[in-house]
Amino acid sequence: MTHQIIIDDLIIIPEKKGADAYTKISYPLRYGVYGEIRNRIYTFQFNSNGEIKTIHGKGEGWLDAAEWLKRTPGNDWVYFSAGGYTGAYDFTGEYYVPCLPYPTNAVYGIDQFKESNVKKAFAAYHRLREKLARINTAALPEKAARLLERILQMTSERLADRAKKFHEIIGGVVTVLPPDARHVEYDVIPINIADGCLYNCGFCRVKTGRSYRVRTRDQITDQMQRLKTFYGADIGNYNSVFIGQHDALFAGADLIDWAARQAFEIFEIAASHMKTPRLFLFGSVDSLLKADDALFTAINRLPFETYINIGLETGDKATLSMLQKPLTVEKIQAAFDKMMAVNRKFDKIEITANFVWGQGLPDTHFPSILDLARNRLDHVHGKGTLYLSPLEDFGSKQEMLARFAAFKMQCRLPAYIYLIQRL
Numbered sequence: 001m002t003h004q005i006i007i008d009d010l011i012i013i014p015e016k017k018g019a020d021a022y023t024k025i026s027y028p029l030r031y032g033v034y035g036e037i038r039n040r041i042y043t044f045q046f047n048s049n050g051e052i053k054t055i056h057g058k059g060e061g062w063l064d065a066a067e068w069l070k071r072t073p074g075n076d077w078v079y080f081s082a083g084g085y086t087g088a089y090d091f092t093g094e095y096y097v098p099c100l101p102y103p104t105n106a107v108y109g110i111d112q113f114k115e116s117n118v119k120k121a122f123a124a125y126h127r128l129r130e131k132l133a134r135i136n137t138a139a140l141p142e143k144a145a146r147l148l149e150r151i152l153q154m155t156s157e158r159l160a161d162r163a164k165k166f167h168e169i170i171g172g173v174v175t176v177l178p179p180d181a182r183h184v185e186y187d188v189i190p191i192n193i194a195d196g197c198l199y200n201c202g203f204c205r206v207k208t209g210r211s212y213r214v215r216t217r218d219q220i221t222d223q224m225q226r227l228k229t230f231y232g233a234d235i236g237n238y239n240s241v242f243i244g245q246h247d248a249l250f251a252g253a254d255l256i257d258w259a260a261r262q263a264f265e266i267f268e269i270a271a272s273h274m275k276t277p278r279l280f281l282f283g284s285v286d287s288l289l290k291a292d293d294a295l296f297t298a299i300n301r302l303p304f305e306t307y308i309n310i311g312l313e314t315g316d317k318a319t320l321s322m323l324q325k326p327l328t329v330e331k332i333q334a335a336f337d338k339m340m341a342v343n344r345k346f347d348k349i350e351i352t353a354n355f356v357w358g359q360g361l362p363d364t365h366f367p368s369i370l371d372l373a374r375n376r377l378d379h380v381h382g383k384g385t386l387y388l389s390p391l392e393d394f395g396s397k398q399e400m401l402a403r404f405a406a407f408k409m410q411c412r413l414p415a416y417i418y419l420i421q422r423l
């Protein structure tokens with residue numbers, strides 16, 4: 001039985017067990033092991049370090065009982081929206097859409113951070129901290145006293161400092177997580193094994209501008225050890241790793257295999273509260289074409305299910321030129337065919353692809369995606385998800401969503417909108 005303590009209007013549960021597997025479900029589910037404090041309106045969830053993790057409301061003073069706020073290790077708050085009447089699942093593959101407080105190219109989702117009820121939820125969290133500070137912890141059972149002490153140590157300044165430390169360890173903000181990280185609600189530990197990318201395309205807003213460079217094994221191990229210390233007691237709530245940066249696939253089989261296994265050991269993923277470990281990485285057209293069967297065989301043997309996301313962007317010459325992406329249509333077609341072949345052959349790997357999406361692109365762009373995702377396939381496939389990534393000038397939201405719905409009907413692969421999220 002979960003032990004709880006009642007103090008005035010607060011119910012305090014020092015150690016609560018949530019679900020142990022990420023599930024796509026149409027009501028809010030909390031994962032892992034955490035501390036919970038709730039009052040009449042809000043439920044506050046704290047991770048094992050005492051850091052605020054989610055705020056969830058109900059009734060008066062909240063927007064929708066099915067929606068919640070979640071804080072990332074990078075100290076961003078994300079509002080998980082049920083998507084109103086427009087059906088989040090069809091557009092994003094998830095029942096909840098992460099709405100972010102910083103500019104993204106997401107065509108889907110609303111700026112909830114301007115809503116007074118979200119502001120009220122943050123104010124309620126600060127009032128909670130003031131109230132907890134007045135409680136005499138000496139009179140509480142051990143676990144509850146320790147939870148309150150941990151929470152009170154995690155002041156706003158400390159959370160901001162920890163985010164700085166987190167970014168310093170990995171070498172900067174993760175400007176974009178792979179879209180497939182949605183499968184674990186973006187709960188990934190990021191490790192950078194290489195910096196920069198091969199193309200430095202003109203259109204890209206997330207590139208570093210640096211040329212591609214692999215990190216040494218010592219640097220990578222040091223990064224993992226420091227991340228383990230950073231996550232501390234909460235590391236048991238993670239079972240998934242993002243191997244960055246923009247083209248980890250180009251680092252080759254040996255380094256990917258080694259880094260993934262090191263992460264599995266160092267982060268003690270076998271002992272995680274969460275089942276089904278997952279590994280996420282980005283790749284490029286050239287790294288996919290260069291990768292041989294030995295690489296995919298090695299990845300398929302890892303103790304993870306692996307998702308590799310490739311930026312194909314278009315199947316059209318005029319669009320490539322507009323995007324200033326130094327690739328040919330032939331290479332993109334070959335990469336698409338290889339993606340499908342790998343997905344057929346390796347049961348623990350899914351290669352997914354991104355395409356840009358916007359109103360100012362040449363008329364030949366949209367048919368070129370369908371040429372790959374419909375004409376090149378003779379039947380519908382369940383693996384090989386396509387993510388459409390809206391550019392800044394996506395135009396009217398309604399028109400974009402209608403066009404996306406029409407695309408989805410014709411496409412022979414699962415297709416969703418890419419929700420750009422940083423860490």
Ligand code: SF4
Pocket residue numbers: 196197198199200201202204205206207246284311
């Ligand atoms: S789209 Fe990919 S390859 Fe091109 S600049 Fe951005 S990160 Fe680099």
